[in-house]
Amino acid sequence: MAVFSMHKGTHDSFCYLCQNGGCALACDLCPRVLCSEHIEQFKTIPAQDRASVRFVCPACHVIIGRSRTSSTSSLRDAIQRAPGAPYRAFYIEVNKKFTPYFANPVNLTTEYHISQSARVNTSPIFILHLRLECLEEEGSVASVFFHALKPYFANEDTIHLHYADVPFNLNTDSDAEKHRRLITTVVEPLSHQGKARVLVFVYTHSHDVHGTLYYGTNLASQTVDNWFDVLFPPDVRDVLRVHDTSLFMLCCGALVNTTQSYQALKGNCATLQIRRLIAFEASHFQAALTVSFFLGYAQKFLIENVTFADMHLADLLWQSLSLGRHSRVLLMQYNPEDPSPRVAVSEYRWIHKGVRPWGYRLPIQCPSCHGLFTFKNKEELRGAIVSRCKTRDCTYSQTFNRPDDTVVLKRPEGAWMKLGRE
Structure with missing residues (x-):
């Protein structure tokens, strides 16, 4: 012992x-x-x-x-x-x-503050923040994520928590070469240690029509593949493949809503052997609305070390209702150890019978009478939800059917209770 x-x-x-x-x-x-x-x-x-x-x-x-x-x-x-x-x-x-050792059972004199099979896992974590230079680093999701983890690593004998902010503004070939040298140097320490948990935050713009990502403040790439080739040079790719790497795409939803860009993103998930890739479909994505989600992610999946599964991801999504109202969440998973590895994709939608029937956005304004917030929803046969305008003499209605191949992630057990105190 x-x-x-x-x-x-x-x-x-x-x-x-x-x-x-x-x-x-x-x-x-x-x-x-x-x-x-x-x-x-x-x-x-x-x-x-x-x-x-x-x-x-x-x-x-x-x-x-x-x-x-x-x-x-x-x-x-x-x-x-x-x-x-x-x-x-x-x-x-x-x-x-x-x-x-003892003839009788021992007495345990404490209670669980986290789940009973969790850990307080302080094995190495490397956070790489790739951001378009015009987007602020201070207060960014990656920065908040890093500072939330710091207290758990305060007494380490060696540095097990590393954060690197890499801004980019690649308008010329010379800029791209400088980036290659910089990012290769930044990830070089990962080449000299055992398997680490690597989290890459990409914070940039995407083209509204094509879904391609921006290299520079006013320069979008021709293709998503081209963007990944430049931002992740070969030496960096080799390093990321060795470790347990997750990639978080903090950019507008055209990346995943445009077929060609979406398929290219899946392809790069496999090529880089990204274990978990999270992206968002909101057309005008607001990264600040993901903060509560990623703080929960840091606590549950990195510190408590719980299994990455729907039941635990559901906990985080329920804690992130502002994110749910704002955007659907896409998760890509790839396991290179599988006999026939492939990218598995899941989409998570926040559903609410009154305002988001089966995850579809209910219009604020009735398109017939132009009244605001006039819909009343009712569930009918086979789970279909019918939204009817309740304005007098308006007959407008809209039906939302439950999508195929869906699983409703139930709300986690437990609730807050309010008590009066003197």
Whole structure:
């Protein structure tokens, strides 16, 4: 059992239950750590025994307890395989077999502040902010994202959180060459370390008609492929492919609403081996409305290290209602380890029976009588929602059918409650 006061080796820096630092117990089965003060019996273990005692965190105890599969680890085999099994925490090896150190279950004296199987993951993160020079860096989504993560990396022995802002304004071949040298230098540290979590924020304009992206303040690329070729030179591509890379396209929706540009974006997702690519369809996209979404993304997927799945993505989308009203969200996923890798695309729409039936935008003004906010919606056969103008003598109506191949992501459990206080 390792007991330490700061991040060491492959373990996390903060207790995964309370998110505090201090004297921590390192789990012998996973990277999680737990404040020693959360287990009353720990202080009764003699100092001379602590080096030989093994510690199993509550998360591993629950996960293994629910498992029905056999294990090659004798420590795992020592954990009782039954839901709700008493928590023992500490184990000692006797005659090549692990048994509980204490005769009775231990007392856990804290509560979950995050989900029960989460982590406080402080493994390396590299944030690359590629932005058109005329767009401000201060207060940008990437900058806010970086500063939200900083407290988790404040006590690191080495720099595990890196942020690089790379503005570009490529109006000439000379500008493009300067960019190539700069970005190659910026990502060079990634060539000398193990697998990192790389997050690339692209903040630029897209052409209203063609969906192509801007190189410079007044210069759009001829094609999306051409833009990626210039902004991500070969050496940079090689580095990004090695790591767990995500790409966030903060630009107007013509990029994904124009067929040719959309297909080119998918192609570059595969070529660069981008694990997750997120883009937005709003025609006049406002990056500021994504801040709450990306702050949740940083906490849930990077720090808590939860699995990237619809059930968790739904939590973030429900926290981002302003984004939902503003834009649909497109997610592209690519796994190069798959036998036949392909880009899988999902579209997420905010739906509301009254104002966004099946994700379609309800007009503010009735096109017949020109009244404002006059629609009343009613769900009819097979889930169709009919919007009728409620203005007297107006007969205008519009029907919205549920799109094919859709899954409604239910609102996460729990709610806020208001109480009076003296």
